[in-house]
Amino acid sequence: MTDQTELRAALRERAAHVPASSIDRLVHHDYHPRTRLMRPPVAIGALATAGAAGAVAVVISLSAGASNAFAGWSPTPTPPGPKQLAAANADCQTQSPIAGLPLKLSDTRGPFTFSVYADANASATCIKGPAFTAVSGNESSAPISVPAGHILLSSSHTANRAGDAYSFADGRAGDGVSAVTLTLDDGSQVQATVANGWFVAWWPDTQAVKSAAITTPTGMTTQTFPAASQAPCGPQPCPSGGFSQSSGFSGGGGGANVSGFSEAGGSSKGGRRSR
Amino acid sequence: MDHRRADFENFVAHNTDALVRTAYLIVWDLPEAEDLVQETLLKVAGRWHRVRRMEHPVAYARRILVNLALSGADRRGRRRRELTGEPPPERGDDSPESGAIDTQDELMRALAALPPRQRTVLVLRYFLDLPEAEVAAAMKCSLGTVKSTASRGLARLEQTLRTTNDTRSIPT
Numbered sequence: 001m002t003d004q005t006e007l008r009a010a011l012r013e014r015a016a017h018v019p020a021s022s023i024d025r026l027v028h029h030d031y032h033p034r035t036r037l038m039r040p041p042v043a044i045g046a047l048a049t050a051g052a053a054g055a056v057a058v059v060i061s062l063s064a065g066a067s068n069a070f071a072g073w074s075p076t077p078t079p080p081g082p083k084q085l086a087a088a089n090a091d092c093q094t095q096s097p098i099a100g101l102p103l104k105l106s107d108t109r110g111p112f113t114f115s116v117y118a119d120a121n122a123s124a125t126c127i128k129g130p131a132f133t134a135v136s137g138n139e140s141s142a143p144i145s146v147p148a149g150h151i152l153l154s155s156s157h158t159a160n161r162a163g164d165a166y167s168f169a170d171g172r173a174g175d176g177v178s179a180v181t182l183t184l185d186d187g188s189q190v191q192a193t194v195a196n197g198w199f200v201a202w203w204p205d206t207q208a209v210k211s212a213a214i215t216t217p218t219g220m221t222t223q224t225f226p227a228a229s230q231a232p233c234g235p236q237p238c239p240s241g242g243f244s245q246s247s248g249f250s251g252g253g254g255g256a257n258v259s260g261f262s263e264a265g266g267s268s269k270g271g272r273r274s275r
Numbered sequence: 276m277d278h279r280r281a282d283f284e285n286f287v288a289h290n291t292d293a294l295v296r297t298a299y300l301i302v303w304d305l306p307e308a309e310d311l312v313q314e315t316l317l318k319v320a321g322r323w324h325r326v327r328r329m330e331h332p333v334a335y336a337r338r339i340l341v342n343l344a345l346s347g348a349d350r351r352g353r354r355r356r357e358l359t360g361e362p363p364p365e366r367g368d369d370s371p372e373s374g375a376i377d378t379q380d381e382l383m384r385a386l387a388a389l390p391p392r393q394r395t396v397l398v399l400r401y402f403l404d405l406p407e408a409e410v411a412a413a414m415k416c417s418l419g420t421v422k423s424t425a426s427r428g429l430a431r432l433e434q435t436l437r438t439t440n441d442t443r444s445i446p447t
Binding site: 004006007008009010011012013014015017018022023025026027029097098137 | 386
């Protein structure tokens, strides 16, 4: 005689086959979130605080070994290759931690495409290269506005699984900002892509942004950014999946800005663990 | 934001066990279950600022898990057919080699042979002991669909078991 009690017992018996190590491994996987370390903002003027910012996941997936991971990168944007933007957009939309955001700009440097998706309260970034794709996002409880001629800069560095570190700076650009050139701590310069009220630039290694030259209809201004109070990854490249963040706003207090981080490795699809 | 991280870690610590065992019973495969739970938790993490304010965050996670499991079921079946050139096996991968008739073993084999949606309903209903309304919410279907799917699943179990032992029956 089999009844529902027996069915329940069979299911419990089968469920008991799951080893404790399986549970333990999943519980201790680092999903989320790590708080961004804030670079002290250059506080002049006033900006409505962004309020409590939501945390989102950063997912990095690698599809191949990453030696020479950034071959083809250039300090100035390059024209996209055939279907490069479409391929990046398709991949990024699939993996984006915040769905439904419109594309604001795409920065292409050789085979790499850095895309920004955003609305008034949220943004997601995605960098797609030949060997990896990384996505991240931020949400704030109030719309973020940036005064004309200014930028709200958020800069981070991270590394892929092979330990190749790279940094990026992105953010909202106020009205009239037509070009942004970043000067890094080592004196090198990286020209950002600017469009639709956003700018973005990225570069191999962990150099921080020292200043930004901002072009507006009235001329060029330079914003400086103080060094971060802490170097999260030290002088060496971040460990695989490491993540640090600094941000600053030239014309205001700088909103609280956090980001979560989690990593999926191995296979080409974020969220899948390699075995 | 430390409290938010602590909230999420607490959520993971308290719910992963049940999520993995539920996933294991639905897909009948441990590595696949682990992948599904990891993907589920990543999705929950990405929306945690909203999920943590829900009355039952675990119900939301369960809905993601079930959706991922069922949306992948057809794909897994097709992949298996492509690899082997034959339909998926009718039995679970750990069917006993022994020829001895054991009620629980036969029941497990019958469960393994159920279509994914029928097995999912039975797992949610009889392993997690969820009310039918919560099963419907987890599977994003109507209450009537839950009842009919459970009824068909139980009937199919009974039919399978009858082929080996006519004395068994499963009341619905």
